Amino acid sequence: MTTKVGxxxxxxxxxxxxxxxxxxxxxxxGELLWHKDTCLGDVDAVVLPGGFAHGDYLRTGxxxxxxxxxxxxxRFARDGGPVVGICNGFQILTEAQLLxxxxxxxxxxxxxxxxxxxxxxxxxxxxxxxxxxxxELNIPINHFEGNFICSERVLDQLREKNQIVFTxxxxxxxxxxxxxxxxxxxxxxxxMMPHPERAAHPLLGSTDGALLLKGLVSGD
Amino acid sequence: xxxxFDVAVEVxxxxxxxDPEGLTIERALPALGFSGVxxxxxxxxxxxxxxxxxEDEARRQVEAMCERFLANPVIEDVDISLSxxx
Numbered sequence: 001m002t003t004k005v006g007x008x009x010x011x012x013x014x015x016x017x018x019x020x021x022x023x024x025x026x027x028x029x030g031e032l033l034w035h036k037d038t039c040l041g042d043v044d045a046v047v048l049p050g051g052f053a054h055g056d057y058l059r060t061g062x063x064x065x066x067x068x069x070x071x072x073x074x075r076f077a078r079d080g081g082p083v084v085g086i087c088n089g090f091q092i093l094t095e096a097q098l099l100x101x102x103x104x105x106x107x108x109x110x111x112x113x114x115x116x117x118x119x120x121x122x123x124x125x126x127x128x129x130x131x132x133x134x135x136e137l138n139i140p141i142n143h144f145e146g147n148f149i150c151s152e153r154v155l156d157q158l159r160e161k162n163q164i165v166f167t168x169x170x171x172x173x174x175x176x177x178x179x180x181x182x183x184x185x186x187x188x189x190x191x192m193m194p195h196p197e198r199a200a201h202p203l204l205g206s207t208d209g210a211l212l213l214k215g216l217v218s219g220d
Numbered sequence: 221x222x223x224x225f226d227v228a229v230e231v232x233x234x235x236x237x238x239d240p241e242g243l244t245i246e247r248a249l250p251a252l253g254f255s256g257v258x259x260x261x262x263x264x265x266x267x268x269x270x271x272x273x274x275e276d277e278a279r280r281q282v283e284a285m286c287e288r289f290l291a292n293p294v295i296e297d298v299d300i301s302l303s304x305x306x
Contacts, residue, residue: 058289094294102294104233106240109241149237208252
């Protein structure tokens with residue numbers, strides 16, 4: 001059975017079609033969901049895509065976290081459903097407290113749009129279950145606020161519970177402990193700043209992102 | 221009976237969190253002839269009016285909105301000032 005991935009569109013999202021396309025290339029089927037919807041239908045997984053939801057007003061993700069669909073996303077996540085936040089989606093997940101920490105302005109105050117090399121740090125997430133710790137992936141970043149910040153206590157917990165999913169080989173933005181992506185304790189909620197959907201076709205220079213989306217659509 | 225209160229909320233980065241915007245401004249100042257400036261922290265300020273039965277209740281409401289929405293406690297602190305609307 002084909003895995004159906006719901007991709008949430010907020011006003012200001014701009015990566016939703018790329019995610020739908022990329023999910024299709026790895027054998028899943030992507031379906032757009034509007035942020036004003038209050039239920040997720042029959043999707044098997046949810047992606048919060050990149051962009052500038054609600055203009056990033058107040059803080060990135062601060063408004064989007066209260067969009068009507070987020071209640072359903074939170075319930076889905078708490079029931080163990082796979083939820084992936086990419087870039088702005090990661091920021092929304094931290095604001096919604098589905099993931100710990102916060103994303104703040106890059107060190108150097110530059111908007112970064114460039115390739116990045118990620119190291120897989122955990123196989124206990126819905127994106128990395130088909131990979132091996134130490135695998136290196138080429139996946140681009142495209143953000144101004146990707147500097148992950150958390151307390152020492154949270155960082156210790158992330159390490160202990162194996163919740164750091166990806167680190168950067170060369171820290172581009174000052175992020176704590178080189179963190180590029182994390183997951184919740186169960187591994188079903190994942191947030192990452194790099195864009196796997198932009199590395200899902202040979203023409204894009206890398207297909208490493210497809211490996212992650214494949215993990216998402218292949219299920220358990 | 222409810223009273224209107226002028227509210228000022230200052231949102232600032234928590235101590236210990238690097239502020240790249242503040243640093244950049246700090247570095248620019250000597251070039252403009254302003255020396256001896258340090259410790260610049262950039263934040264934001266929100267001004268609004270709240271109607272509430274009394275000042276305590278108004279403050280409670282503002283604290284709740286800060287906690288839930290106006291600031292992110294992971295990275296930000298808030299300073300609330302409140303006075304009867306003029």
